[in-house]
Amino acid sequence: MSDVTLTKLQKMKQSGEKIVMLTSYDATFADAASRVGVEVLLIGDSLGMVLQGNDSTLPVTIEDMVYHTACVKRGNKGALIVADLPFMSAASLEQTLEHSAKLMRAGAHMIKIEGEAWLTDSVKRLAQLGVPVCVHLGLTPQLVNVFGGYKVQGRGEGPAQKLFDDCIAIAQAGAAMLLLECVPSELATRISQAVSVPVIGIGAGPNTDGQVLVLHDMLGMSLTGRTAKFVRNFMQDNTSIDGALKCYVNAVKDGSFPASEHEFSA
Ligand code: KIV
Numbered sequence: 001m002s003d004v005t006l007t008k009l010q011k012m013k014q015s016g017e018k019i020v021m022l023t024s025y026d027a028t029f030a031d032a033a034s035r036v037g038v039e040v041l042l043i044g045d046s047l048g049m050v051l052q053g054n055d056s057t058l059p060v061t062i063e064d065m066v067y068h069t070a071c072v073k074r075g076n077k078g079a080l081i082v083a084d085l086p087f088m089s090a091a092s093l094e095q096t097l098e099h100s101a102k103l104m105r106a107g108a109h110m111i112k113i114e115g116e117a118w119l120t121d122s123v124k125r126l127a128q129l130g131v132p133v134c135v136h137l138g139l140t141p142q143l144v145n146v147f148g149g150y151k152v153q154g155r156g157e158g159p160a161q162k163l164f165d166d167c168i169a170i171a172q173a174g175a176a177m178l179l180l181e182c183v184p185s186e187l188a189t190r191i192s193q194a195v196s197v198p199v200i201g202i203g204a205g206p207n208t209d210g211q212v213l214v215l216h217d218m219l220g221m222s223l224t225g226r227t228a229k230f231v232r233n234f235m236q237d238n239t240s241i242d243g244a245l246k247c248y249v250n251a252v253k254d255g256s257f258p259a260s261e262h263e264f265s266a
Contacts, residue, residue, distance in 0.1 A: 002109055003078030004039045006132055006176050012039075012209070013198045019210025020252045021082075021200050022218070022245075025051055025068045027075030029215060032242060034079040037249040040200075041076060042112065042212060043069045045084040045142070050216040053223060057141050060086040062099045066106045073107025082134055082177075083108035087142045090115075096122045100131050110176060114140035117166040120173035132176035137166060138204065139182035150228075152203075152264045154183040160266065164191055171195040179212065180204040182230070184266040203230030205263045211252045218248055230262045 012019050021040035024030045025047045033041060047068055048060035062085075069083040083103040090096040090113050100111045110132040113119055123133045138153040147153075154163040164187065167178055178199045180188050185205025192199040192208045201208030213231065216222070219241065220233035227233070232251070234244040251257035 002076070002080045004080040006080075006110075009039070009080070009177070009198050010196075013196075018252050018255065019198055019200060020249050021210055021212035022248065023047075023212070023215045024072050024075075025215070026071045030072040030075035030079075031077060033215075033245055034075075034077040036242065036246045037253075038079055038245070040210070040212075041072055041079045041081050043072050043081070043083040043108070044112075044214065045086045046214050048086075050214060050221075050223070056144050058087045058144075060084075062086060062089045062102060065089075066102050069103055069106040069108050076107075080109050081107055082110045082112050084112045085114075090119075090122065093122055093125060097125065097129070100126055104131060110134055112136055112179065114142045117169040120169055123170060123173040123175050127174035127176070133174075134177035134179055134200075135170045135175045136179040136181065137163060137170070137183075138180045141181075150182070152182045152184070154187045155264075155266060160184070160187050163187065164194070167191045167195060167199075171197055180208060182264060185263045186266050201258075203228065203258075203262070203264060206255060206258050211258065213248070219244060229264070230258060232257055232259075232262065 020038050022038045023044040024041040045057040045060040048054045048057040089099045112134040114136045126133050154160045180201050182203040188204035189207035198209040200210040202212045217231040218234045220235040234248045238244040
């Protein structure tokens with residue numbers, strides 16, 4: 001068990017203290033991030049892009065995720081570890097259970113699945129079996145070919161209501177956390193207020209219960225030279241990686257990140 005528990009995250013939501021999440025893929029950065037106060041380390045399948053150099057997360061396998069989860073576990077100093085189920089690894093309930101077990105055995109305390117309300121049965125079964133689940137909604141990068149690019153989701157009345165209803169259904173099914181990517185701030189605020197579990201945002205405005213960024217993005221490193229609107233480069237005002245990590249933690253805690261320039265409107 002980690003020092004940061006689900007109960008602690010729940011209390012943070014209730015008290016209004018922001019939760020800091022950051023992606024992590026290896027032992028050294030897991031050590032550095034958890035030491036400076038990052039509460040949740042996410043082994044994101046973004047590793048397919050930032051570590052492997054692919055142009056999407058689709059090539060990432062469950063074996064890749066197990067390997068990096070084990071690396072992060074070895075460096076972690078008390079953070080809660082969340083690991084992604086990669087593309088097509090949750091295509092059936094059996095697969096979902098088998099692959100979640102692999103990630104939990106490798107060191108995850110929670111698994112993350114991209115999806116919508118159709119995930120309710122999986123969320124229920126995993127929770128019954130002792131696997132806390134974070135469901136990633138909004139812009140789910142594994143659906144990039146369906147979306148036709150990395151686009152803001154939940155804009156307009158119909159899509160906003162559908163995303164809201166999906167979040168309620170997933171929370172009622174027993175999810176331990178929601179993660180919203182690239183959704184209008186106003187919608188993310190409404191969802192965060194409506195569910196009792198912590199909601200973490202990336203490109204979802206300042207009113208979610210916590211924030212997450214991809215490690216390489218917040219260190220100002222990009223293979224493509226492009227930076228998403230919701231990213232802040234924390235190396236800009238820092239001369240060390242430790243300094244940038246601390247600055248990220250402080251900025252999330254004091255609400256100065258995300259700022260208005262990182263938000264999406266409805
Ligand atoms: O894979 C990942 O790093 C993620 C974050 C972008 C939230 O899912």
